[in-house]
Amino acid sequence: MWDHDPILAVPRPVIVLADAYRRAGSTTRFSIFQNLTALISAVDVGWLTHGSGSGEMLHYLHPALLPLAVETRIDEVVILDDIVQAVVLGSGLAEGDGKDLAALERVRRASSSIVRDARFGRNVIAAYAGLCAMCGLDVGLVQGAHIYPASAPNSPDETWNGLALCPTHHVAFDRHLVGVLPYDGSIHYHDKLLSQRALSPAVRSLIDGTYQSLAVPTRPGLRPRRDMFDLRYAHFHGEYDWLSV
Ligand SMILES: [Zn+2]
Structure with missing residues (x-):
């Protein structure tokens, strides 16, 4: 969802991640249907997971959180939405145009500690x-x-x-x-x-x-x-x- 959308008044862009592997080999058009409510809500909360009608989990996120989304996939760790949403809220990222450098730096630091905690938790739980x-x-x-x-x-x-x-x-x-x-x-x-x-x-x-x-x-x-x-x-x-x- 981008900030020049002719229909929706969108103050900030939202990135949507879908599972490309579900579409591998598909002969039809590569399309992903979006839940409009989830999209609009993601503008405010900055990070949202939403199950589509076909059972696919779609991830809606502020562009600044793309590194976090990639790292969680590489490490295969699961992070609850409300943990990242608290970071977005606390950093001020979801206010203004989303280009506030101080807010971006706060998010970057908080993101790396979220991944670090998730990786540690996963390893400890597995050991026990x-x-x-x-x-x-x-x-x-x-x-x-x-x-x-x-x-x-x-x-x-x-x-x-x-x-x-x-x-x-x-x-x-x-x-x-x-x-x-x-x-x-x-x-x-x-x-x-x-x-x-x-x-x-x-x-x-x-x-x-x-x-x-x-x-x-x-x-x-x-x-x-x-x-x-x-x-x-x-x-x-x-x-x-x-x-x-
Ligand atoms: Zn106990």
């Missing part, structure tokens, strides 16, 4: 066979969590700096409510959780459903490294006083 390292939950709900956090200086995106965790254990880990002893992988709880155990059946079931120690990948080279926990506890100095590390 899709199971939470703290409770074994699967059904596709598991996420890759950094031990030495991604926001810290020189945090490696290696599988040995990651844990596959279900959303509950991920948040509990991020908020320092659950800790792991580096030398034996045993799992421990902050007093905030332990004090609620007798009062809250939900907290009791969370603690009772958690392993006593981490379930780690079978391949030694993929297992969480002890020094990553040491770096984590040093980085979050004061947050783990309750854990005797």
Whole structure:
């Protein structure tokens, strides 16, 4: 959709990606039917996935996000629309004519960190066979969590700096409510959780459903490294006083 469209008032162009392989060998015209609502909505949100009537997934995007779209395909990682839409909204890319250099630079940096996170998450989840390292939950709900956090200086995106965790254990880990002893992988709880155990059946079931120690990948080279926990506890100095590390 381009900015000289004679029918629609389009403030910014939108690129549509379709699967060329679906059309390989086709003897008819190479055409892709667009959903008008999706197109117009993509102008505002900057990044949108929409299933066509024939079941094909079409991707609508701001031209500045083309590198991100290409990288996600090369790496075969899946990124949820709302993650990229939040970047578009936060960068100001969807305002004005879309040629704001500062906004483009913000999008470029955010895009590379999105791909980096997605690649890390995919590798960690695969190493743990899709199971939470703290409770074994699967059904596709598991996420890759950094031990030495991604926001810290020189945090490696290696599988040995990651844990596959279900959303509950991920948040509990991020908020320092659950800790792991580096030398034996045993799992421990902050007093905030332990004090609620007798009062809250939900907290009791969370603690009772958690392993006593981490379930780690079978391949030694993929297992969480002890020094990553040491770096984590040093980085979050004061947050783990309750854990005797
Ligand atoms: Zn879990």
